[in-house]
Amino acid sequence: MGQSICCCPPREQGDAEGPMAPLASVRMGKRGTQVKVKQDISGALVTGTGVALADTVIEQDSAYWEVRVLEAGSGRSARVGVALxxxxxRLDSQLGDSVSSWAFGGELPGGPLNKNDVIGVAFGQGDIPNLRFFKNGTLLVEGEVLRIRGEAYPAVSVGEGDELLLVFEPGGFAHDPPGVEPGQTHGSAGTQENDVSFGQKRSYLDELVVALLS
Incomplete structure (x- = not known):
């Protein structure tokens, strides 16, 4: 299914945690029959009911992306995570069965997602835990998953009224990935200074979202 990306060499056992790498040039792939996806430079907007997977296997030793909650439906069922x-x-259901998908949100530990939440997702086969979630920049220990076997894809699931924006490009991140110095973003070509303040970056991304929704 789709492409695979591997931009970070495996770490030797005992190495300290390195910076998380953003997933570049990722688009959405498989989705449920009732799921709608609209994608442009601001990210991938997912609405409808069901599951949507990215088209890229997470092969980085450490990868990071974000999901913005533009709208939280009345059912508060939106979930963010990874899936086989x-x-x-399974594409017409919800994430988080802990067998074929692992997620945060809805009725899972950590509680439902709220409008304007920014969920950071950090995944790495070489890390323990393999999967971590950050809600508005704060680590959610209750959402950690120690080990995930098999090829995993970034994924979300939505219900009626939910609108989720997946952001894979580091220029659109609201928060720095784990292991990256504040004010910097980490790309496949290395770490670069980010001269755009959080407020400016958020305002710019909001403008892109308005264009995406129009």
Whole structure:
């Protein structure tokens, strides 16, 4: 399914945690029959009901991306996480069965997602835990997953009224990835200074979202 990306060499056992790498040039792939995806430079907007997977296997030793909650539906069912290569009815359900998908949100530990939340997702097969979530920049210990076996894809699931924006490009991040010095973003070509303040970056991204929704 789709492409795979591997931009970070595996760490030797005992190495200290390095900076998380953003997933570049990622688009959405498989999705449920009732899921709608609209993608442009601001990210991928996911609405409808069901699951949407990115088209890229997470092969980085440490990867990071963000999901912005533009709207939280009345059912508060939106979830963010990773999944194996789902198909059929599993794409028309919700994430978080802990067998084929792992997630945060809805009725899972950590509580539902709220409008304007920014959920950072850090995933690495070489890290323990493999999967971590950050809600508005704060680590959610209750959402950690120690080990995930198999090829995992960035994924979200939505319900009626939910609107989630997946951001893979570091220029659109609201928060620095784990292991990156404040005020910097880490790309495949190395760490670069980010001269845009949080407020400016958030305002710019909001303008892109308005264009995406129009």
């Amino acid at each position: 290569d789902l198909a059929g009815q």
